[in-house]
Amino acid sequence: MAQYCVGITMETDWGDDDGDGRIDKGLARRVFTYFRPYWRAALLALGCIAAGAALGLVPALIFRALIDHLAGPHPSFGHALELIGLGIGAAIAGGAIGVAQSYLSERISQGIIFDLREQLFGRLLHRSVGFYTSHRAGEVMSRIGNDINGIEDVVADTVFGSVGNAIIAGSTLAVMFAFDWRLTLVALVMLPAFALPTRRAGRRVYRARGRVQAQLARMTAYLQEVLGISGALLVKAFVRERDEQQRFRALNDELRAREIRASMIARRFGALMQALQTVGPALLMLAGAWLVIHEGTSVGTIFVFATVLVSRFGMAAGSLGQTHVNLVGSLALFRRIFTWIDAPPEIADAPGARRLDDVRGGIALEHVTFAYPGQQRPALNDVNAAIEPGQLVALVGPSGAGKTTITTLIPRFYDVGAGCVRIDGTDVRDVTLASLREHIGIVFQDTFLFHASIRDNLLYARPDATSEEVETAARAAHLHEFIVTLTDGYETVVGERGHRLSGGEKQRLAIARVILKDPRILLLDEATSNLDTVSEQLIQAALAPLFAGRTSIVIAHRLSTILAADLILVMDHGRLAERGTHHELLQRGGLYANLYEHQFHTGLHAAPALT
Numbered sequence: 001m002a003q004y005c006v007g008i009t010m011e012t013d014w015g016d017d018d019g020d021g022r023i024d025k026g027l028a029r030r031v032f033t034y035f036r037p038y039w040r041a042a043l044l045a046l047g048c049i050a051a052g053a054a055l056g057l058v059p060a061l062i063f064r065a066l067i068d069h070l071a072g073p074h075p076s077f078g079h080a081l082e083l084i085g086l087g088i089g090a091a092i093a094g095g096a097i098g099v100a101q102s103y104l105s106e107r108i109s110q111g112i113i114f115d116l117r118e119q120l121f122g123r124l125l126h127r128s129v130g131f132y133t134s135h136r137a138g139e140v141m142s143r144i145g146n147d148i149n150g151i152e153d154v155v156a157d158t159v160f161g162s163v164g165n166a167i168i169a170g171s172t173l174a175v176m177f178a179f180d181w182r183l184t185l186v187a188l189v190m191l192p193a194f195a196l197p198t199r200r201a202g203r204r205v206y207r208a209r210g211r212v213q214a215q216l217a218r219m220t221a222y223l224q225e226v227l228g229i230s231g232a233l234l235v236k237a238f239v240r241e242r243d244e245q246q247r248f249r250a251l252n253d254e255l256r257a258r259e260i261r262a263s264m265i266a267r268r269f270g271a272l273m274q275a276l277q278t279v280g281p282a283l284l285m286l287a288g289a290w291l292v293i294h295e296g297t298s299v300g301t302i303f304v305f306a307t308v309l310v311s312r313f314g315m316a317a318g319s320l321g322q323t324h325v326n327l328v329g330s331l332a333l334f335r336r337i338f339t340w341i342d343a344p345p346e347i348a349d350a351p352g353a354r355r356l357d358d359v360r361g362g363i364a365l366e367h368v369t370f371a372y373p374g375q376q377r378p379a380l381n382d383v384n385a386a387i388e389p390g391q392l393v394a395l396v397g398p399s400g401a402g403k404t405t406i407t408t409l410i411p412r413f414y415d416v417g418a419g420c421v422r423i424d425g426t427d428v429r430d431v432t433l434a435s436l437r438e439h440i441g442i443v444f445q446d447t448f449l450f451h452a453s454i455r456d457n458l459l460y461a462r463p464d465a466t467s468e469e470v471e472t473a474a475r476a477a478h479l480h481e482f483i484v485t486l487t488d489g490y491e492t493v494v495g496e497r498g499h500r501l502s503g504g505e506k507q508r509l510a511i512a513r514v515i516l517k518d519p520r521i522l523l524l525d526e527a528t529s530n531l532d533t534v535s536e537q538l539i540q541a542a543l544a545p546l547f548a549g550r551t552s553i554v555i556a557h558r559l560s561t562i563l564a565a566d567l568i569l570v571m572d573h574g575r576l577a578e579r580g581t582h583h584e585l586l587q588r589g590g591l592y593a594n595l596y597e598h599q600f601h602t603g604l605h606a607a608p609a610l611t
Contacts, residue, residue, distance in 0.1 A: 048101035049164040058090035064304040128346035129413040138221025162323040169316035208262035210332035356431040359439040359520040361389035361551030367419035379405040381574040394556035397571035441519030447506040449498030455490040461517035477512035477542040522552040
């Protein structure tokens with residue numbers, strides 16, 4: 001068996017990425033890989049864009065012909081009607097093609113957003129427990145919600161918009177040269193005025209959008225805490241509504257300022273482009289007047305060139321510049337998303353990991369040392385313990401002694417820093433995470449329930465369980481009698497985090513959920529100090545079938561559990577101070593005897609003890 005001596009993986013603090021506004025070609029190529037599954041729709045969309053661009057030039061050609069015809073010696077109303085009808089037909093066809101192109105681009109956009117959101121969610125599900133203790137829930141929600149939603153317009157508008165504007169600009173430029181090459185050269189001289197502001201604006205928008213998303217993440221994290229049921233109760237209990245209103249106002253004000261700054265950077269750039277688009281045609285009209293007078297150029301050519309073609313070309317060129325600004329700015333969002341997608345999971349299956357089958361339930365901690373990320377003092381220091389299959393083991397000791405840490409290392413919520421944890425002689429790092437955790441049932445001190453029915457919360461342990469099996473598990477946890485008194489019975493919705501249930505009812509529901517899973521190993525934080533006597537007695541009765549036939553490790557809070565334990569492990573400052581049965585440890589007169597003397601000798605057997 002391979003021996004391991006690994007260090008703790010430190011969580012990365014993913015800071016704001018301000019960047020310098022340049023287009024990262026590698027990042028851009030990666031973004032375009034998300035288009036591959038939709039290449040057929042993308043080709044159709046590009047065909048629609050090309051057809052629309054061609055039809056968009058028809059009015060210019062018709063207006064030129066119409067003006068020159070009407071200015072000629074023998075104008076015909078019938079011919080004018082034909083030209084106008086042709087223009088109307090081209091406009092209708094262009095509109096229909098535009099609708100089709102919009103549908104295709106939106107379908108592609110939503111598909112890519114779906115893929116990104118699903119990929120990021122999958123990565124987040126496989127992050128370690130340490131990741132979630134170092135990142136607020138609101139920050140995670142902002143990344144998967146706000147950041148991904150923020151790139152939707154990029155896919156639909158920026159990518160296809162840039163292609164469309166490039167086709168429009170190219171085709172319009174070709175027609176302009178065909179109309180009059182001299183006027184075209186005058187128009188091209190103006191191009192640097194469009195291009196020069198683009199690069200600087202791109203950098204500033206990139207940084208501004210990154211700061212907006214970072215502030216939005218902070219606000220979402222704050223709202224997640226304060227507007228959740230637990231946070232809302234705490235605010236009301238301490239009468240802090242006014243203070244929280246002021247905190248939110250400060251966050252909201254900062255977000256407003258950043259949003260305004262980001263918007264105004266883009267708006268100022270747009271205003272400059274609009275001014276240039278107004279001045280350009282005026283200068284071309286002046287040059288065109290000279291050509292009409294001295295070179296005999298037709299009035300229709302000059303009018304359509306200055307009012308239609310140049311405007312069309314200018315809008316396309318200006319939109320290309322704006323597209324560059326939007327594209328560079330959107331890369332800040334893509335980079336934030338890819339940072340989390342690319343981060344390797346801290347706890348993962350080792351190469352060649354095998355399934356853990358036929359578990360008997362023997363557990364061994366061999367020279368286990370562990371420190372939580374960011375902490376120098378070890379939570380566990382050279383701990384050695386052996387637990388036989390089927391034993392009930394009680395973990396006792398002062399707060400912070402390392403009891404909970406032991407229960408997190410067995411299912412590999414964290415990996416040890418040194419030593420190893422074995423199940424039936426196999427290092428838990430040599431087996432797949434899924435198979436390891438299939439054999440472990442956990443009842444946490446802080447019982448979590450989904451905002452769903454009692455039945456759905458029970459079925460979370462085993463979705464394929466029958467109604468009879470669900471009821472049997474509830475009866476074993478002494479919960480069925482309570483459930484049938486509810487109006488909706490097993491279909492009763494428990495509320496957020498089970499808030500509609502009492503503490504004892506939630507804990508019995510958690511016990512029933514583990515009974516339904518039927519694991520070989522049980523980890524239990526037996527927190528009953530905040531329950532009334534009746535609830536504690538019901539939970540004590542529910543624990544009997546839960547312990548039967550299983551290897552059980554219990555962070556014990558009650559004397560009855562400690563007395564029933566086959567083995568007691570006494571933890572102190574991360575070390576295993578003592579081990580033995582209740583009577584053996586009392587006779588030694590050590591730490592356990594001292595704890596017992598102070599917390600149980602008074603005869604208050606239901607007191608919160610040996611925590």
